Amino acid sequence: xxxxxxxxxxxxxxxxxxxxxxxxxxxxxxxxxxxxxxxxxxxxxxxxxxxxxxxxxxxxxxxxxxxxxxxxxxxxxxxxxxxxxxxxxxxxxxxxxxxxxxxxxxxxxxxxxxxxxxxxxxxxxxxxxxxxxxxxxxxxxxxxxxxxxxxxxxxxxxxxxxxxxxxxxxxxxxxxxxxxxxxxxxxxxxxxxxxxxxxxxxxxxxxxxxxxxxxxxxxxxxxxxxxxxxxxxxxxxxxxxxxxxxxxxxxx
Amino acid sequence: xxxxxxxxxxxxxxxxxxxxxxxxxxxxxxxxxxxxxxxxxxxxxxxxxxxxxxxxxxxxxxxxxxxxxxxxxxxxxxxxxxxxxxxxxxxxxxxxxxxxxxxxxxxxxxxxxxxxxxxxxxxxxxxxxxxxxxxxxxxxxxxxxxxxxxxxxxxxxxxxxxxxxxxxxxxxxxxxxxxxxxxxxxxxxxxxxxxxxxxxxxxxxxxxxxxxxxxxxxxxxxxxxxxxxxxxxxxxxxxxxxxxxxxxxxxxxxxxxxxxxxxxxxxxxxxxxxxxxxxxxxxxxxxxxxxxxxxxxxxxx
Ligand SMILES: Nc1ncnc2c1ncn2[C@@H]1O[C@H](COP(=O)(O)OP(=O)(O)OP(=O)(O)O)[C@@H](O)[C@H]1O
Ligand SMILES: [Mg+2]
Numbered sequence: 001x002x003x004x005x006x007x008x009x010x011x012x013x014x015x016x017x018x019x020x021x022x023x024x025x026x027x028x029x030x031x032x033x034x035x036x037x038x039x040x041x042x043x044x045x046x047x048x049x050x051x052x053x054x055x056x057x058x059x060x061x062x063x064x065x066x067x068x069x070x071x072x073x074x075x076x077x078x079x080x081x082x083x084x085x086x087x088x089x090x091x092x093x094x095x096x097x098x099x100x101x102x103x104x105x106x107x108x109x110x111x112x113x114x115x116x117x118x119x120x121x122x123x124x125x126x127x128x129x130x131x132x133x134x135x136x137x138x139x140x141x142x143x144x145x146x147x148x149x150x151x152x153x154x155x156x157x158x159x160x161x162x163x164x165x166x167x168x169x170x171x172x173x174x175x176x177x178x179x180x181x182x183x184x185x186x187x188x189x190x191x192x193x194x195x196x197x198x199x200x201x202x203x204x205x206x207x208x209x210x211x212x213x214x215x216x217x218x219x220x221x222x223x224x225x226x227x228x229x230x231x232x233x234x235x236x237x238x239x240x241x242x243x244x245x246x247x248x249x250x251x252x
Numbered sequence: 253x254x255x256x257x258x259x260x261x262x263x264x265x266x267x268x269x270x271x272x273x274x275x276x277x278x279x280x281x282x283x284x285x286x287x288x289x290x291x292x293x294x295x296x297x298x299x300x301x302x303x304x305x306x307x308x309x310x311x312x313x314x315x316x317x318x319x320x321x322x323x324x325x326x327x328x329x330x331x332x333x334x335x336x337x338x339x340x341x342x343x344x345x346x347x348x349x350x351x352x353x354x355x356x357x358x359x360x361x362x363x364x365x366x367x368x369x370x371x372x373x374x375x376x377x378x379x380x381x382x383x384x385x386x387x388x389x390x391x392x393x394x395x396x397x398x399x400x401x402x403x404x405x406x407x408x409x410x411x412x413x414x415x416x417x418x419x420x421x422x423x424x425x426x427x428x429x430x431x432x433x434x435x436x437x438x439x440x441x442x443x444x445x446x447x448x449x450x451x452x453x454x455x456x457x458x459x460x461x462x463x464x465x466x467x468x469x470x471x472x473x474x475x476x477x478x479x480x481x482x483x484x485x486x487x488x489x490x491x492x493x494x495x496x497x498x499x500x501x502x503x504x505x506x507x508x509x510x511x512x513x514x515x516x517x518x519x520x521x522x523x524x525x526x527x528x529x530x531x532x533x534x535x536x537x538x539x540x541x542x543x544x545x546x547x548x549x550x551x552x553x
Contacts, residue, residue: 054448055452056448076454080452080453085449085452087445088445089445093446094446098467106455107453107454110454110459
């Protein structure tokens, strides 16, 4: 089954003269249980794709289907329990005035879920945090801990699809590895589907089975992970990107 | 008033189910910070004295503020009557002490009306944007384009003189700057990731505004309300002075100055003491507001 199917997604942002095509005819699809990477230079529209799927942007054209159903036709409650998102900046994605308890309880209250305390404690344990963290505030946590809380919050509604917008790029390298391993474990345990945005080809190589390379708002090539090792991409830009990354790895 | 607003602040900062102990500790921390600075400490002390005076007015006032004693008119300050007596022989100090109740009533009612209205108008305008925002902001522009005393005068003239109408008129002129501020704050928060996250989790717009946006706007709105209390006191006194606010024989400070004006040249104490009280209290609110801004500024912690 296809978990995410994006067909001919286009979007223009800005008003009047500043209006600009941000995405043009983006097509790709992600199988259920797969982890799919999106790479490309800064400003190529990776976050925009996620924001369209996340229904945070509503003016796009084309077709986005989740598990075979168009996102616009899904009832919102059901939509929320199908897909959730983890944001890039762990400092901006948790409300500074809300305790971790409030942050985790809000979605449970909105969806009137049962056994709320048990679910909140379970969610924290699942991301490797002590349930005592419930009474803390975001400013009392480290960046890695915040990102774990953000992951716990995204998973508390038990979605099947997770959108990850550079979830580790704001973190220190060692913490980055921990969070990536956590994400890989969670996916294996819960059979989640990931759409994973990153600048870092090594991270994509570690996390994803397939990836799409983007340039100027277009998907230039969809390839499997193996291509990253060989560098045998069809598209010149994709080849250049992989080559640069390989050389960088050697240099380090 | 100060203590009460700090309390509100604290409840909001810690969420509804905050543990009361930590809320209390934060309140203490804010008070300590206010007292640590001489000017805001002065403001806090003056306002605390104002509140206490209003509560225990009957106990500490040496005389009845409304008893007329025609054998004892226009007496200068003396050991028995520290602030002297007015043209009807009433004790000025007692009248000033009872006047704190009127000022405090005005301030409390105005802030209770104006805070929620300003916050609601500002946050909804900022969050929804579009034509709703345009209409709301044009309305606040209209209010803002008049000096507040002139506008209150117009309202009181339309509604009729009296303390209640003065309070309504002052309230009507005080909410627009607060709405403006709340809107500006909302605009800076509404694109934040935590708002996007809570929208993705199915929160309704109303829920987002109340639970995520309002707590973020509250500190600056509180500071703004405290600062505008200085203006409120002055406007109330101005209306009283012009005979449109509290009516005699109510011991309202502005009205006291208005009646004292006729005797001012020979009997300075009739206007000097109520005038000093107005000055002191409005200065105190200004200083406290400035101090609160430093103590509550989220960017500093
Ligand atoms: N609201 C907006 N109005 C106009 N242009 C926008 C808007 N949001 C984004 N853009 C533009 O869209 C383009 C794509 O932005 P996007 O955030 O998707 O890039 P990205 O691939 O995620 O980059 P990065 O890797 O730096 O996060 C950028 O050129 C950006 O300037
Ligand atoms: Mg991005």
